[in-house]
Amino acid sequence: MTDRQRITLHRLREMHAAGEKIAMLTCYDAAFARVLDEAGADVLLVGDSLGMVVQGLATTLPVSLDEMAYHTTCVARGNRLAWIVGDLPFGSYQESTEQAVRSATRLMQAGAHMVKLEGGGWTVPIVQALVERGIPVCAHLGFTPQSVHALGGYRIQGRDATAAQRLIRDARELAQAGASMLVLELTPSSVARDLVASLPIPVIGIGAGSGCGGQVLVLHDMLGVTGGRQPRFVRNFMVPGVSVQEAVRRYVSDVKSGAFPDDATHGY
Ligand code: KIV
Numbered sequence: 001m002t003d004r005q006r007i008t009l010h011r012l013r014e015m016h017a018a019g020e021k022i023a024m025l026t027c028y029d030a031a032f033a034r035v036l037d038e039a040g041a042d043v044l045l046v047g048d049s050l051g052m053v054v055q056g057l058a059t060t061l062p063v064s065l066d067e068m069a070y071h072t073t074c075v076a077r078g079n080r081l082a083w084i085v086g087d088l089p090f091g092s093y094q095e096s097t098e099q100a101v102r103s104a105t106r107l108m109q110a111g112a113h114m115v116k117l118e119g120g121g122w123t124v125p126i127v128q129a130l131v132e133r134g135i136p137v138c139a140h141l142g143f144t145p146q147s148v149h150a151l152g153g154y155r156i157q158g159r160d161a162t163a164a165q166r167l168i169r170d171a172r173e174l175a176q177a178g179a180s181m182l183v184l185e186l187t188p189s190s191v192a193r194d195l196v197a198s199l200p201i202p203v204i205g206i207g208a209g210s211g212c213g214g215q216v217l218v219l220h221d222m223l224g225v226t227g228g229r230q231p232r233f234v235r236n237f238m239v240p241g242v243s244v245q246e247a248v249r250r251y252v253s254d255v256k257s258g259a260f261p262d263d264a265t266h267g268y
Contacts, residue, residue, distance in 0.1 A: 157186055
């Protein structure tokens with residue numbers, strides 16, 4: 001892809017305004033950053049999912065800010081044009097706005113272009129403080145893995161009308177506070193569509209159906225190298241004889257054309 005432009009916040013807004021789907025994948029090292037970037041992924045998320053897929057942990061909770069900064073540096077070294085989102089890990093922003101600013105600064109200095117944090121309501125002043133200080137923010141609602149114990153496991157969020165309304169209210173507040181992107185995880189497709197319709201910013205879905213402005217998958221899931229049973233929303237883009245580069249190109253192309261996800265197969 002020689003004619004690809006560098007992905008900036010401005011470019012992401014243009015894509016959203018034009019209805020172009022945003023293709024995001026998680027990425028944790030320089031080698032894959034190069035492959036994903038060259039295959040046309042718009043956004044590389046250095047997710048704290050690295051605790052599970054790289055470190056073999058049962059949850060993302062033990063991942064440290066030092067580890068996130070290290071992996072962000074690696075990804076930034078391999079990347080050329082994609083937008084890099086650094087995930088604030090559990091315990092790095094929950095205490096105070098000051099703590100969140102310090103932690104976000106660390107990830108931005110490591111090479112992130114934007115930071116992501118989980119939750120709504122209590123995170124609104126944090127988002128506002130980060131944005132005021134020049135740090136772009138991606139919010140994360142629906143199933144939020146750092147709250148896995150409070151949520152009672154890996155469950156679909158926003159199933160009843162009250163929970164769906166709360167999701168939409170939280171999303172609107174985060175957008176008003178200045179978040180410029182939102183990841184929406186494990187939410188019924190119909191709720192995701194309502195939420196997307198009420199928000200001015202791109203919503204990147206993972207298990208949230210085809211109505212989102214983009215999609216994200218955990219890299220190891222879409223390459224079929226994660227052990228065990230996969231959630232319904234995952235598609236393995238590796239088929240025998242296909243290279244990793246080709247699998248990523250297919251993912252980008254299917255997200256952009258709307259061929260992935262297919263609500264009947266991957267939705268809730
Ligand atoms: O950490 C991560 O990889 C994420 C995605 C699941 C969206 O937050």
